[in-house]
Every structure is written in C-alpha cells, then in structure tokens.
Amino acid sequence: MPGRSSYEPGTFCWADLNAPDPDAATAFYTGLFGWHAHLDPDPLVAGHVTLTTDGDLSRPVAALMPMTAGAPPGTPAFWTTYVSVTDVDATAEIARGAGGQVFMGPMDTGDLGRFALLFDPQGAFIGLWQAKDFHGAGVVGEPGTYCWSELAVRDVEGARAFYGTMLGGEGDTHVSGPATRTEWRTPAGRLTRMDERWPAETPPRWTAVFTVSGCDATAERATRLGGTVAVSPHDTPAGRSALLGDPQGGRFSIIQPNG
Numbered sequence: 001m002p003g004r005s006s007y008e009p010g011t012f013c014w015a016d017l018n019a020p021d022p023d024a025a026t027a028f029y030t031g032l033f034g035w036h037a038h039l040d041p042d043p044l045v046a047g048h049v050t051l052t053t054d055g056d057l058s059r060p061v062a063a064l065m066p067m068t069a070g071a072p073p074g075t076p077a078f079w080t081t082y083v084s085v086t087d088v089d090a091t092a093e094i095a096r097g098a099g100g101q102v103f104m105g106p107m108d109t110g111d112l113g114r115f116a117l118l119f120d121p122q123g124a125f126i127g128l129w130q131a132k133d134f135h136g137a138g139v140v141g142e143p144g145t146y147c148w149s150e151l152a153v154r155d156v157e158g159a160r161a162f163y164g165t166m167l168g169g170e171g172d173t174h175v176s177g178p179a180t181r182t183e184w185r186t187p188a189g190r191l192t193r194m195d196e197r198w199p200a201e202t203p204p205r206w207t208a209v210f211t212v213s214g215c216d217a218t219a220e221r222a223t224r225l226g227g228t229v230a231v232s233p234h235d236t237p238a239g240r241s242a243l244l245g246d247p248q249g250g251r252f253s254i255i256q257p258n259g
Contacts, residue, residue: 006135007084010167012189013129013136015146015208017064019077019248022047025064028246031225032218033144033210035061053145059138061145062208076249079208081149081189082115082127083167084136091128091166092116098165106130120162122153124204143213149189150253153204156193163191207243208252215240215256222246 007013019025026037026049036055040048047066052059067075085091088106095118096102105116105128112134117127129136137146153159194202212218215233219242223229230251231243239257246252 004136004138004140007131009084009086011084012081012146012149013084013131014082014127015062015079015137015149016082017062017077017079017250018067018071019064019246019250020067020075021248022049022064022066025077025246025248025250028225028227029064032222032227033212035144053139053142056138061137061139077246078125078250079252080117080125080127081146081206081208082129082136083189085128085130085167088114088116088128088130092118095120095128095162095166098162100162100166120204121158122155122204124151124153124159124206126206141211143211145211146208147211147255148209149206150209151189151191151204151206152194152198152202153191154194156191159191159204205251209241210252210254212254212256215242215254218242218254219244 017025017029029035029051030037033053035051035053038050038052038057040050042048049064050057050060051062051064053061067077092102092106099121100118102116102118106114107116108114111132113132114130115127117125119125139145140147151159151163189206194204219229219233222244226247228245229242230245231241233240233242235241236255237258239255241253241255243251243253
C-alpha cells in the first residue's frame with residue numbers, strides 16, 4: 001500500500017509508547033504485530049525505537065522509548081497519540097483557555113516538528129503535533145498499523161465542547177450496542193461514554209487502536225506473550241475489536257475491520 005506523507009489538521013497522525021523496560025516492550029510488540037524494531041543511534045534520544053511493518057524506515061508505524069524522566073516509580077507503560085495541528089502554540093493556548101492543562105511544551109524536536117502534551121479538563125492525556133520533516137505514521141490501512149484513537153469519558157458533552165473548541169469541527173453521535181459514540185467530522189477520533197460498566201476508579205483516557213487481520217488470534221497471541229485481554233474480542237459496527245494490555249500495563253485496542 002502506498003505510504004502516507006501528510007495529515008489534515010485535526011487528524012490523529014502518530015502513536016508512541018513510554019515503557020519502564022523498552023527492551024521487554026520491543027519483544028512484546030514485535031512478537032504481537034510482527035513489527036521490525038530500529039534502535040535510534042543518536043545518543044540524544046537514547047533508547048528510542050522506531051517500529052515498522054516491513055523494515056522500511058521511511059514507513060514508520062509507531063515508536064517506543066524509555067519512561068519519561070520524572071515519572072513516579074511504578075508508572076505503567078502508556079501510549080500517547082498525537083493530533084496534527086497547523087500551529088501547536090496557538091492550539092495549546094486554546095486548550096488552556098478551554099480548561100485543559102498543558103504540562104510539556106510547546107517545544108521543538110529538531111527538524112522533525114513541534115509538539116505539546118496536555119490533559120483535557122477530565123484528565124485524558126493527548127499530544128499535539130505540528131509537522132516539519134516528520135508528518136506521522138508512514139503507512140496506514142495495513143495489518144499492524146495505527147488507525148485511530150478512542151476517548152472514553154464520563155462527560156461526553158464536556159468532551160465534545162473541549163475538543164470542538166481546540167480542534168474545530170463537530171461530533172456526530174450515534175448508539176453502538178450498549179455504548180454511545182461520537183465521531184468528529186475532522187476526523188480527530190472517536191468518543192465513548194463511560195457508563196456503569198466502567199469501574200469508578202478508571203480515569204478518562206485516549207486509547208490507540210491498531211488494525212489487525214485477525215482479532216481473536218491477536219488477542220490469544222497477546223496472552224501467550226505475557227499480555228492481558230481487558231475486553232474480549234467482540235463485534236462492533238466497524239469490525240471485531242478487543243482491548244489489550246502489554247506486560248508493563250500499557251493499554252491499547254485492536255480492530256479487525258469489516259470486509
């Protein structure tokens with residue numbers, strides 16, 4: 001499939017993992033998705049690993065790296081997903097004005113781009129990315145590639161207002177089985193209301209979703225590799241999906257698209 005070299009503003013473009021043990025994370029995810037791991041030789045980004053489906057570094061699908069400096073001991077691995085924006089500084093200011101908390105950046109990452117990390121008003125964590133030389137995932141639509149992000153929150157209307165203000169666009173809400181979902185027309189991602197089935201202690205969060213050719217087989221493989229299945233494979237209007245956890249606590253979803 002042809003590579004992708006640009007993303008419209010308001011579109012999720014990239015996902016990376018912070019892990020306490022990057023070597024163990026590399027072993028898990030390469031075993032799960034068949035990814036190729038490329039350790040960055042630059043000492044300024046020690047431990048940074050670019051992940052590809054075919055070994056071609058011009059077609060990255062995700063990355064992983066050591067845990068963020070200053071993270072409290074025992075912090076589990078976590079995926080960060082990034083939205084493409086035209087002006088990260090302006091978008092960060094809009095987020096602050098709408099009740100968000102910017103806790104890192106905006107700052108440059110060399111010639112690759114400029115980013116900021118923030119919490120929305122309900123505490124969900126998200127990244128903003130203003131591209132220079134690097135635009136995001138170099139391939140989409142194939143098994144083992146990042147496809148979108150899903151936000152689970154208790155206050156859906158509040159989330160729609162915040163992301164609509166920060167990113168523009170509107171959300172279309174529809175019922176999907178027992179869940180209520182919103183999809184932004186930008187499209188930024190998908191939103192699910194956290195109902196009584198969610199434990200009270202579960203915080204709102206964005207979850208990275210990866211395409212797979214077989215949802216059930218991938219979930220089984222995750223457990224064999226030491227991971228967990230938080231939500232068993234089930235059918236949705238978009239395809240067969242499951243919520244998984246890696247051995248270090250990082251949560252992510254997989255989907256086997258319909259058709």
